[in-house]
Amino acid sequence: MVLGVAFVVAWAGIGFRIVRVQGFEADKHAERGEQQRVRTEALTAPRGTIYDRDGVELAVSIDAVTVTANPSHMEDPAAAARLLAPLVGVPKSVLKERFTKPDSQFAYIARRLESAQAQEIRDMVEETEMAGVYFTSEPKRIYPAGDLASQVIGFVRDDDMAGLEGLEWKYDEALAGTPGQQIVERDPYGNPIPQGEFVVDPAQPGADIILTIDREISSAAQQILAQAVKDYNALAGTVLVMDILTGEVLAMVNAPTFDPNDRSDANPEAYRNRAVTDVYEPGSTLKVVTLAAALEEGVVTPSSILKVPGTLEVGDKEYTDVGRTKAKKMSVAEIVAKSSNVGTILIQDLLGNEKHYEYLSAFGLGQVASGDLPGEASGRLENVRDWCDTTCGPSTAIGYRVDVTPLQMASVFSAIANDGVLVEPHVVREVISADGTRQRYEPTERPVVSEETARVMRVLLQGVVESGTGSRALVDLYTVGGKTGTTEKFVPGEGYSEEDRIASFIGIAPIDEPRIVVAIVLDSPSGETEDGSDMRFGGVSAAPVFAAIAEAALHRLGVPPNVR
Amino acid sequence: MTARRLPSGDFDVEQLTPGVRRPIKLRPWLIFAGVVVVAFFGLIFSRVSLDRSGFELDDLEEQIAIEEARRGDLRVEVARLQDPNRINAIAAEIGLVYPTVRIEIEVPGLDVEGIDPEFRWAQLKAVLTAQP
Numbered sequence: 001m002v003l004g005v006a007f008v009v010a011w012a013g014i015g016f017r018i019v020r021v022q023g024f025e026a027d028k029h030a031e032r033g034e035q036q037r038v039r040t041e042a043l044t045a046p047r048g049t050i051y052d053r054d055g056v057e058l059a060v061s062i063d064a065v066t067v068t069a070n071p072s073h074m075e076d077p078a079a080a081a082r083l084l085a086p087l088v089g090v091p092k093s094v095l096k097e098r099f100t101k102p103d104s105q106f107a108y109i110a111r112r113l114e115s116a117q118a119q120e121i122r123d124m125v126e127e128t129e130m131a132g133v134y135f136t137s138e139p140k141r142i143y144p145a146g147d148l149a150s151q152v153i154g155f156v157r158d159d160d161m162a163g164l165e166g167l168e169w170k171y172d173e174a175l176a177g178t179p180g181q182q183i184v185e186r187d188p189y190g191n192p193i194p195q196g197e198f199v200v201d202p203a204q205p206g207a208d209i210i211l212t213i214d215r216e217i218s219s220a221a222q223q224i225l226a227q228a229v230k231d232y233n234a235l236a237g238t239v240l241v242m243d244i245l246t247g248e249v250l251a252m253v254n255a256p257t258f259d260p261n262d263r264s265d266a267n268p269e270a271y272r273n274r275a276v277t278d279v280y281e282p283g284s285t286l287k288v289v290t291l292a293a294a295l296e297e298g299v300v301t302p303s304s305i306l307k308v309p310g311t312l313e314v315g316d317k318e319y320t321d322v323g324r325t326k327a328k329k330m331s332v333a334e335i336v337a338k339s340s341n342v343g344t345i346l347i348q349d350l351l352g353n354e355k356h357y358e359y360l361s362a363f364g365l366g367q368v369a370s371g372d373l374p375g376e377a378s379g380r381l382e383n384v385r386d387w388c389d390t391t392c393g394p395s396t397a398i399g400y401r402v403d404v405t406p407l408q409m410a411s412v413f414s415a416i417a418n419d420g421v422l423v424e425p426h427v428v429r430e431v432i433s434a435d436g437t438r439q440r441y442e443p444t445e446r447p448v449v450s451e452e453t454a455r456v457m458r459v460l461l462q463g464v465v466e467s468g469t470g471s472r473a474l475v476d477l478y479t480v481g482g483k484t485g486t487t488e489k490f491v492p493g494e495g496y497s498e499e500d501r502i503a504s505f506i507g508i509a510p511i512d513e514p515r516i517v518v519a520i521v522l523d524s525p526s527g528e529t530e531d532g533s534d535m536r537f538g539g540v541s542a543a544p545v546f547a548a549i550a551e552a553a554l555h556r557l558g559v560p561p562n563v564r
Numbered sequence: 565m566t567a568r569r570l571p572s573g574d575f576d577v578e579q580l581t582p583g584v585r586r587p588i589k590l591r592p593w594l595i596f597a598g599v600v601v602v603a604f605f606g607l608i609f610s611r612v613s614l615d616r617s618g619f620e621l622d623d624l625e626e627q628i629a630i631e632e633a634r635r636g637d638l639r640v641e642v643a644r645l646q647d648p649n650r651i652n653a654i655a656a657e658i659g660l661v662y663p664t665v666r667i668e669i670e671v672p673g674l675d676v677e678g679i680d681p682e683f684r685w686a687q688l689k690a691v692l693t694a695q696p
Contacts, residue, residue: 144643194618219648
C-alpha cells in the first residue's frame with residue numbers, strides 16, 4: 001500500500017514537472033535553448049585589392065588561419081605544447097604557460113598563418129587526435145612586393161584591417177566594403193546544426209584599385225635611389241617618374257623605406273611619402289618657371305643677350321653665381337645652361353613680380369598637385385600683394401621663398417614636356433566596385449604656356465645637360481634635358497643650414513619627343529666625388545641618379561633610342 | 565394479394581439475421597499500420613539522410629574554404645615571384661648584367677621606301693644571325 005502511494009506520488013511529481021517544463025515554462029526554455037544554439041555572426045567584407053598598372057597585386061587580403069585552443073578540452077596540455085611549438089615557431093614554455101592557466105578556456109596558438117603552414121598543424125592534430133585545438137579564419141593583408149612603393153600604398157591595422165597610411169588610408173571606405181552577418185544554429189562544439197536556422201546577409205566586398213604605378217620602373221628607381229643615398233651620404237631621398245601625356249605617376253619611391261608586411265623594426269619616419277608630404281625650396285629648378293614666363297610674355301628670347309654682373313646687391317642681400325665673379329655678357333640660353341642666379345634675377349626684373357606670380361600660380365605652385373594622395377602638402381606661394389619690393393622678386397626667381405613638393409616640381413616640368421599643357425598628376429587609374437562598376441580617374445588638364453614656349457624651354461633644358469650644370473644627367477642613346485637645383489636646407493627653428501643642402505635634378509626624356517619626367521630630390525648629400533666635385537650640388541649627386549633611372553624607365557617603356 | 569416473393573440469392577442471408585456480429589476486417593488496418601510504419605521509418609531515414617547531407621555539405625564548405633585560402637596563397641605567391649627586386653637579385657646572382665659593349669647593326673635598305681616588310685624582316689634576321 002505504502003509502496004503504491006509512493007509510486008503514485010513519484011509519478012505525480014514527475015508528471016507535474018513535465019507539465020511545468022513542457023507547458024508553463026515552455027517558452028522560457030525554448031528561448032534559452034535558442035540563445036545557446038542560435039548565434040549572430042559578423043561576416044567580414046573581403047578588403048579590395050590594390051593592383052599595379054599591369055594588374056599585379058600590390059596589396060591583397062587572404063583568409064589566414066588562426067589556431068586557438070581550449071585548454072579545458074586538452075587531455076595533456078604539456079604534450080600539446082611540445083608538439084605544437086615547432087610548427088608555430090613559439091617556444092614550448094610559452095605555449096605550455098598559455099595552456100595551463102587555471103580555468104582557462106581560450107588561448108591563441110598562432111594568428112594569421114598562411115594556409116600551407118596551417119595545414120601542417122591540421123595534419124598533426126588529426127594524426128595525434130589532439131583535442132581542444134581549433135582553426136578559425138581571419139583576414140590578413142599581404143604586400144607581395146614588400147617595400148616597393150610602400151609609402152604610396154600604405155598599410156592597415158592588423159586587428160581590424162582599417163587603413164592607417166597611404167592609399168590604404170585614403171581609400172579605406174572604398175576598399176573596406178560593407179560587413180554582413182549570418183544567423184546560424186551551432187552545436188556546443190561550434191559546428192553548424194544541419195537543418196538549423198541559417199540566414200545570411202552577405203558581406204559586400206570592397207572595391208579594387210588599379211594604380212598607375214609600374215612595378216619594374218619603381219623597382220629600378222628604388223634600387224638606384226637607395227644606392228645614391230648611400231653613395232652620396234644623404235639623409236633621405238625621393239624619386240618620381242611621370243608619364244607626361246597622361247599625368248600618370250609611374251614611380252614614386254622614397255629612401256629610407258619600409259616593408260609593410262613587417263613593421264616591427266620600421267622607423268615611422270620611413271612611412272612618410274616625401275614626394276608629397278615634404279616641402280623644400282626648389283632653387284634653380286624653379287628658374288624654369290621664371291624663364292618660361294619671360295619667354296611667354298615676350299620679355300626675352302633665347303638669343304637675347306644680357307650683361308650679367310658678377311654680383312648683384314638687392315636690399316641687404318648679395319646674389320652671386322657659382323664659379324663666376326666677373327661681369328659677363330650671357331645669352332638667355334647660357335643663363336639657363338650655367339644656372340646663373342644673377343642672370344635669372346635680371347630676367348625676372350624685366351618680367352615683374354605680378355606676371356611672375358601669375359605664372360607660378362598657373363603652374364600649380366601653392367596648391368595641391370594631385371587629389372588622390374594622402375598627406376599631400378600644398379606648399380607655400382606667398383600672394384604677390386605681400387611680396388616686398390627688394391629681395392622677394394629676386395629670391396623667388398631663383399627658387400627661394402617658395403616651398404614646393406617634389407610632385408609639384410615634376411608637374412611643372414611635365415607641363416613643359418607636354419607642349420605647355422599641365423595634366424594633373426595622379427596615382428589611381430581606376431576604382432572597380434564589387435558590382436563591376438569601373439570608375440576611371442579623369443585628370444584635369446589646363447594650358448599653362450604656349451606650345452612654342454614649351455618647345456623653346458626644352459631646347460634650353462637640353463643645353464643644361466649637354467653644356468651646362470647637368471652634364472652628369474646624360475643618358476646613353478637618348479637625348480635628355482633638365483635642370484639642376486641646389487638650395488640651402490631650411491631647418492625649422494634654426495634657419496638655413498651652413499652645411500646641409502637639398503640637391504635636386506628634374507629632367508625630361510627623351511627631350512625631342514618627351515615621354516617621361518624624372519624628378520630626384522636628395523636631402524643633405526655630402527662629401528666629394530673622385531674628381532673632387534662637391535656632392536652637395538644637384539648636378540653632382542642628383543643628376544647621375546636621373547640618368548640611371550631615366551634609362552631604366554625608357555627601356556621598360558620600349559622607347560627607341562634617338563641618338564646614334 | 566399484391567405481395568411478391570423476394571428474389572433469392574441477391575441478399576446476404578446473415579444480414580437479415582438479427583443478433584449475429586460481423587467479423588472485423590483486419591486487412592485494411594494492417595495496410596494502414598504498414599503504411600504508417602513505412603512512413604515513420606521513411607521519415608526517420610530521410611531525416612537522417614538530410615542530416616548526413618548537411619554534415620557533408622558542411623565538410624564541403626570547409627574544404628572549399630581551405631581551397632579558397634590556398635588559391636589566395638598561390639595568388640600572393642605568384643605576385644611575390646613576380647617581384648622585380650627578387651628577379652633582379654637572381655639575375656645578378658647568375659651573372660646577367662646590362663651589356664657594357666654597344667653593338668650597332670646596320671640593316672641594309674632601312675631608309676629605302678617601298679620595300680616589302682617581309683623581305684626587310686628576312687634581311688634583318690640574316691644580319692642578326694650573323695652576329696657573334
